[in-house]
Amino acid sequence: MNHAVFAGTFDPVTNGHLDLMRRALRIVDRLTVAVAVRPEKGVLFSQADRVAMIQESMHGETRLTVEPFSGLLVEYARQRKASMIIRGLRFVSDFEYEFQMALMNRRLDDGIETLFLMPSEAHTFLNSTLVKEIAMAGGPVESFVPAHVEARLRKAVEARR
Amino acid sequence: MNHAVFAGTFDPVTNGHLDLMRRALRIVDRLTVAVAVRPEKGVLFSQADRVAMIQESMHGETRLTVEPFSGLLVEYARQRKASMIIRGLRFVSDFEYEFQMALMNRRLDDGIETLFLMPSEAHTFLNSTLVKEIAMAGGPVESFVPAHVEARLRKAVEARR
Amino acid sequence: MNHAVFAGTFDPVTNGHLDLMRRALRIVDRLTVAVAVRPEKGVLFSQADRVAMIQESMHGETRLTVEPFSGLLVEYARQRKASMIIRGLRFVSDFEYEFQMALMNRRLDDGIETLFLMPSEAHTFLNSTLVKEIAMAGGPVESFVPAHVEARLRKAVEARR
Amino acid sequence: MNHAVFAGTFDPVTNGHLDLMRRALRIVDRLTVAVAVRPEKGVLFSQADRVAMIQESMHGETRLTVEPFSGLLVEYARQRKASMIIRGLRFVSDFEYEFQMALMNRRLDDGIETLFLMPSEAHTFLNSTLVKEIAMAGGPVESFVPAHVEARLRKAVEARR
Amino acid sequence: MNHAVFAGTFDPVTNGHLDLMRRALRIVDRLTVAVAVRPEKGVLFSQADRVAMIQESMHGETRLTVEPFSGLLVEYARQRKASMIIRGLRFVSDFEYEFQMALMNRRLDDGIETLFLMPSEAHTFLNSTLVKEIAMAGGPVESFVPAHVEARLRKAVEARR
Amino acid sequence: MNHAVFAGTFDPVTNGHLDLMRRALRIVDRLTVAVAVRPEKGVLFSQADRVAMIQESMHGETRLTVEPFSGLLVEYARQRKASMIIRGLRFVSDFEYEFQMALMNRRLDDGIETLFLMPSEAHTFLNSTLVKEIAMAGGPVESFVPAHVEARLRKAVEARR
Numbered sequence: 001m002n003h004a005v006f007a008g009t010f011d012p013v014t015n016g017h018l019d020l021m022r023r024a025l026r027i028v029d030r031l032t033v034a035v036a037v038r039p040e041k042g043v044l045f046s047q048a049d050r051v052a053m054i055q056e057s058m059h060g061e062t063r064l065t066v067e068p069f070s071g072l073l074v075e076y077a078r079q080r081k082a083s084m085i086i087r088g089l090r091f092v093s094d095f096e097y098e099f100q101m102a103l104m105n106r107r108l109d110d111g112i113e114t115l116f117l118m119p120s121e122a123h124t125f126l127n128s129t130l131v132k133e134i135a136m137a138g139g140p141v142e143s144f145v146p147a148h149v150e151a152r153l154r155k156a157v158e159a160r161r
Numbered sequence: 162m163n164h165a166v167f168a169g170t171f172d173p174v175t176n177g178h179l180d181l182m183r184r185a186l187r188i189v190d191r192l193t194v195a196v197a198v199r200p201e202k203g204v205l206f207s208q209a210d211r212v213a214m215i216q217e218s219m220h221g222e223t224r225l226t227v228e229p230f231s232g233l234l235v236e237y238a239r240q241r242k243a244s245m246i247i248r249g250l251r252f253v254s255d256f257e258y259e260f261q262m263a264l265m266n267r268r269l270d271d272g273i274e275t276l277f278l279m280p281s282e283a284h285t286f287l288n289s290t291l292v293k294e295i296a297m298a299g300g301p302v303e304s305f306v307p308a309h310v311e312a313r314l315r316k317a318v319e320a321r322r
Numbered sequence: 323m324n325h326a327v328f329a330g331t332f333d334p335v336t337n338g339h340l341d342l343m344r345r346a347l348r349i350v351d352r353l354t355v356a357v358a359v360r361p362e363k364g365v366l367f368s369q370a371d372r373v374a375m376i377q378e379s380m381h382g383e384t385r386l387t388v389e390p391f392s393g394l395l396v397e398y399a400r401q402r403k404a405s406m407i408i409r410g411l412r413f414v415s416d417f418e419y420e421f422q423m424a425l426m427n428r429r430l431d432d433g434i435e436t437l438f439l440m441p442s443e444a445h446t447f448l449n450s451t452l453v454k455e456i457a458m459a460g461g462p463v464e465s466f467v468p469a470h471v472e473a474r475l476r477k478a479v480e481a482r483r
Numbered sequence: 484m485n486h487a488v489f490a491g492t493f494d495p496v497t498n499g500h501l502d503l504m505r506r507a508l509r510i511v512d513r514l515t516v517a518v519a520v521r522p523e524k525g526v527l528f529s530q531a532d533r534v535a536m537i538q539e540s541m542h543g544e545t546r547l548t549v550e551p552f553s554g555l556l557v558e559y560a561r562q563r564k565a566s567m568i569i570r571g572l573r574f575v576s577d578f579e580y581e582f583q584m585a586l587m588n589r590r591l592d593d594g595i596e597t598l599f600l601m602p603s604e605a606h607t608f609l610n611s612t613l614v615k616e617i618a619m620a621g622g623p624v625e626s627f628v629p630a631h632v633e634a635r636l637r638k639a640v641e642a643r644r
Numbered sequence: 645m646n647h648a649v650f651a652g653t654f655d656p657v658t659n660g661h662l663d664l665m666r667r668a669l670r671i672v673d674r675l676t677v678a679v680a681v682r683p684e685k686g687v688l689f690s691q692a693d694r695v696a697m698i699q700e701s702m703h704g705e706t707r708l709t710v711e712p713f714s715g716l717l718v719e720y721a722r723q724r725k726a727s728m729i730i731r732g733l734r735f736v737s738d739f740e741y742e743f744q745m746a747l748m749n750r751r752l753d754d755g756i757e758t759l760f761l762m763p764s765e766a767h768t769f770l771n772s773t774l775v776k777e778i779a780m781a782g783g784p785v786e787s788f789v790p791a792h793v794e795a796r797l798r799k800a801v802e803a804r805r
Numbered sequence: 806m807n808h809a810v811f812a813g814t815f816d817p818v819t820n821g822h823l824d825l826m827r828r829a830l831r832i833v834d835r836l837t838v839a840v841a842v843r844p845e846k847g848v849l850f851s852q853a854d855r856v857a858m859i860q861e862s863m864h865g866e867t868r869l870t871v872e873p874f875s876g877l878l879v880e881y882a883r884q885r886k887a888s889m890i891i892r893g894l895r896f897v898s899d900f901e902y903e904f905q906m907a908l909m910n911r912r913l914d915d916g917i918e919t920l921f922l923m924p925s926e927a928h929t930f931l932n933s934t935l936v937k938e939i940a941m942a943g944g945p946v947e948s949f950v951p952a953h954v955e956a957r958l959r960k961a962v963e964a965r966r
Binding site: 163184187188244245250260263264267274275276277278279281282 | 324345348349405406411421424425428435436437438439442443
């Protein structure tokens with residue numbers, strides 16, 4: 001059975017991330033979404049909240065598991081018996097960083113292969129940082145994240161004021 | 162009437178920024194330079210000082226206005242009844258970030274078009290961060306910024322010591 | 323009055339080119355589309371046909387003129403009393419070539435400014451060469467070019483067989 | 484069952500291509516290598532020879548099929564009932580071209596996903612054109628291609644003289 | 645006599661840096677490695693430790709000197725009577741930053757030339773930040789740094805816990 | 806003694822190439838400029854003329870030799886007992902191609918190091934192809950090439966008509 005890991009900060013998950021998860025599920029039998037621990041001051045949402053937002057967004061998708069994650073990604077993949085790491089590619093700058101990480105990961109464990117997928121072009125420009133900036137500035141974010149994420153984002157932004 | 166916004170941090174304004182403003186004024190009837198608010202600890206000059214340095218540099222240019230700015234750029238442009246955002250492009254890395262911002266802004270308001278201009282090649286390497294680093298290290302900056310900016314830069318650097 | 327030139331081979335014009343022309347007309351008062359002469363063996367359509375396909379696509383747009391063109395673009399712009407050259411940007415590789423051309427053109431005539439616009443992300447991947455390859459392979463092109471261009475493309479492809 | 488297509492010119496197949504095929508076979512159940520037809524004057528080896536060199540290199544690999552191919556890749560994938568296209572990525576310039584092709588292919592058939600893999604860094608610099616140039620100049624190619632390909636390459640180069 | 649400066653943070657020095665130093669010594673008569681001062685909170689090792697780790701790694705290499713450094717690099721090179729700055733290039737993103745720095749340095753002193761070298765492809769993916777992240781996560785770093793650096797890295801990571 | 810090779814087509818030599826040769830001569834003791842043979846139909850000037858134009862431009866520079874060249878560059882450098890290959894870098898696209906060539910050359914002979922230099926930013930946009938296009942279109946090229954090259958270029962262009 002074909003098992004892949006898709007890791008990230010997801011602060012918060014966007015429609016771009018969700019599009020990639022759905023594309024990955026067409027390719028692999030099982031997908032584990034690994035939500036990276038981050039120092040609390042660096043993120044808007046707690047790790048538990050970031051996990052919950054993805055679970056709610058992908059509800060009913062039985063081949064997908066969402067888990068908190070810390071440490072080395074290849075080590076984590078090995079423990080989960082996953083043989084693939086899924087990454088999204090949108091920009092040249094993504095590409096170089098991803099390339100560097102993938103080569104490093106391959107050096108750490110050559111048995112785990114990195115697969116790159118391309119999100120829908122409608123999400124090319126999307127990233128969590130931009131979405132947070134727009135929300136902070138009071139702009140509309142409903143076309144970038146699911147409705148339940150938008151609600152949490154509004155609340156988190158208000159709490160920060 | 163053709164009205165564009167040119168936004169940035171301008172900490173401080175360089176000859177590269179001024180070159181772009183002059184090029185923009187050959188294309189548009191009216192140019193508003195929007196100086197972004199930033200957390201005080203992240204910048205060397207206050208927002209008021211950053212506005213003043215541009216005003217002094219472009220003195221006598223009646224079709225140009227300099228204003229403090231915060232919030233969403235497309236929202237700001239809409240309020241000013243500007244239909245264009247002007248951006249400078251020098252490097253591939255600029256290009257990708259700018260592309261992402263421009264696509265996001267277009268999604269937020271398709272009525273506002275982003276125009277990219279190219280600064281003179283004599284300013285390709287210039288940016289405010291490098292200019293500040295050189296000034297901090299005691300190096301010469303007179304060919305990178307106007308004389309009055311250089312004087313302020315020297316004073317600000319000394320105050321930091 | 324604000325007059326710009328938009329030059330290309332347009333073999334054939336695509337929805338991406340037409341999107342850029344419409345965006346340019348929101349910025350300038352008058353747009354001249356300059357259709358470059360090419361050695362007949364290098365193109366699928368004659369220069370006259372490439373001009374006609376753009377005229378038909380932009381029919382009724384009185385501020386736009388389509389003309390055959392050969393020689394130096396800055397020289398042509400100067401003769402037409404245009405002060406701007408419009409270029410589309412989609413990719414890093416576009417960017418570098420365009421940057422090089424724009425610097426060269428500025429060196430040849432500093433009075434003519436190059437403006438870069440970004441096509442809709444729905445057309446990011448589009449170019450005339452890909453469209454021709456798909457048509458040659460018998461694939462569907464109706465979402466990439468106007469209907470009348472598609473008809474001509476089918477005919478041209480059949481004549482080549 | 485998981486079936487992917489890996490297409491190219493393979494004129495001739497290099498160790499970099501073979502590394503990618505082996506990596507792909509760790510991810511998919513079945514791999515079809517599609518060898519593109521090319522005008523005879525543009526390639527050193529005939530389509531039949533290019534097919535044969537891959538078959539010989541991957542001999543014994545029962546989950547891999549090598550086939551001549553012409554036309555639209557997505558159409559071909561659909562006929563073979565493959566749901567994935569595999570592509571190798573090494574450079575930024577690869578990336579942009581591949582991105583453009585993948586977006587175009589997705590537009591032509593959204594049911595076929597493009598997966599990008601990274602070859603071993605030992606093969607980053609390898610491509611068929613460089614290998615042919617070295618062989619033409621009488622240089623050593625034995626570390627870039629399998630021995631049987633090297634022998635054919637020597638013979639083809641001599642025949643050209 | 646041919647004298648060059650190779651500057652960096654080296655927090656800690658990696659096999660990639662050492663490979664570049666050895667390549668530089670094949671080209672120049674004398675090489676000064678300049679270890680930049682950094683705010684203590686931004687680095688894992690003190691400036692003295694970073695100097696010592698390079699000295700130990702390049703022990704016996706009489707044409708190489710390692711020194712602490714602060715201020716402007718071109719000014720420093722001038723004081724040392726070096727006429728060249730050596731930089732490593734691996735990625736497009738490196739390239740653009742390096743290009744910008746080199747143009748700025750040339751503007752500050754046209755008598756000092758910047759030379760770019762390419763590290764071995766086995767080290768393409770290596771950088772100090774990644775090495776520290778792996779060490780922090782308890783992963784293996786012995787193939788990325790010399791043994792004595794690995795020992796110090798383990799100790800420094802434990803002290804942080 | 807420090808000996809480097811600088812190879813190219815030089816069809817014709819431009820001020821950008823000459824700037825790089827002068828910069829190289831500040832770094833190395835001896836420079837051999839290797840002018841590549843090309844199929845006559847692909848170039849405007851014969852190999853002998855391309856050699857002569859460089860010799861005339863660098864007249865009096867005793868540490869520089871200009872020679873016709875064919876075959877493998879590393880082989881040629883080895884025969885000339887040169888230990889370095891000099892290359893110019895201006896653009897990201899240059900960079901990737903150069904990187905690939907330099908890795909290949911290192912694989913062919915690890916004793917020959919490739920050094921990258923940066924031309925003056927005044928020549929960033931310059932290349933022989935653009936210069937020829939401008940000359941063909943009757944545009945001014947006197948600021949891009951030496952006067953004697955300009956004269957030859959005019960004559961060659963007229964002969965083609």
